[in-house]
Amino acid sequence: MPKKLAAGNWKMNGSSASASEIAALLPVLPNVSCQVLLCPPATLVTSMKNWTEGSSLLIGGQDCHANESGAHTGDISAPMLVDAGATHVILGHSERRSDHGETDAMVKAKTMAAHAAGLVAVVCVGETEAERDAGRALDVVGSQIAGSLPDGVTGDNTVIAYEPVWAIGTGRTPTLEQIGEVHDFLREALDQQLGAEGANLSLLYGGSVKPGNASDIFAVANVDGALVGGASLKASDFSGIIKALDAA
Numbered sequence: 001m002p003k004k005l006a007a008g009n010w011k012m013n014g015s016s017a018s019a020s021e022i023a024a025l026l027p028v029l030p031n032v033s034c035q036v037l038l039c040p041p042a043t044l045v046t047s048m049k050n051w052t053e054g055s056s057l058l059i060g061g062q063d064c065h066a067n068e069s070g071a072h073t074g075d076i077s078a079p080m081l082v083d084a085g086a087t088h089v090i091l092g093h094s095e096r097r098s099d100h101g102e103t104d105a106m107v108k109a110k111t112m113a114a115h116a117a118g119l120v121a122v123v124c125v126g127e128t129e130a131e132r133d134a135g136r137a138l139d140v141v142g143s144q145i146a147g148s149l150p151d152g153v154t155g156d157n158t159v160i161a162y163e164p165v166w167a168i169g170t171g172r173t174p175t176l177e178q179i180g181e182v183h184d185f186l187r188e189a190l191d192q193q194l195g196a197e198g199a200n201l202s203l204l205y206g207g208s209v210k211p212g213n214a215s216d217i218f219a220v221a222n223v224d225g226a227l228v229g230g231a232s233l234k235a236s237d238f239s240g241i242i243k244a245l246d247a248a
């Protein structure tokens with residue numbers, strides 16, 4: 001069975017002053033049974049671990065290098081994220097794919113590195129608006145899944161996030177039918193690629209998820225949670241999304 005997961009991606013936001021926002025979020029956690037993950041910038045992973053000591057909050061990075069160590073200025077490896085307190089890492093986010101030219105092959109290598117270090121990889125896929133308009137959304141996410149997942153993927157070490165690029169940070173979301181179509185397709189593709197294990201991977205939707213649309217999105221079949229950007233920065237907004245997932 002896929003686990004329910006509410007994940008927040010802080011992107012390049014947050015500082016030591018974010019401790020108060022985290023303090024405001026913590027009281028929600030004992031009252032829900034879904035998993036809750038926050039992925040702050042790497043500078044805050046250890047701080048967030050300390051701020052949330054004794055709570056069930058999971059902490060993740062936003063990227064990792066495919067190598068364990070070496071001459072890669074500015075990069076962070078999967079074992080370093082583990083050492084800093086992370087259990088998860090987002091890989092292949094569309095902003096990494098567009099800003100840093102990350103290919104499916106690179107995402108696959110990073111996913112292998114994450115698994116080797118014991119991290120859960122949150123692998124992101126999603127089409128651009130032009131690709132959707134051309135009727136290619138399913139083709140695009142299908143080939144991203146095929147190209148980004150290494151051997152050995154299980155429901156315990158990998159989560160898939162469907163994030164249509166045109167819905168990220170825009171306030172626009174696909175219709176519930178469009179979300180359902182892609183999630184059903186992804187479940188089928190995972191079943192074909194991974195056999196019975198495909199049913200165990202959590203499928204998150206991401207792109208302009210807010211407290212006001214979360215319940216509707218979580219009611220869609222094969223949506224097991226969300227990867228939330230902007231709304232994860234505010235405890236009040238993220239709490240609403242967590243509660244909506246828990247109730248779904």
Ligand code: 13P
Nearest residue numbers: 009168169207208229230
């Ligand atoms: P928004 O929720 O801000 O649209 O961002 C989504 C996202 O990219 C999460 O990874």
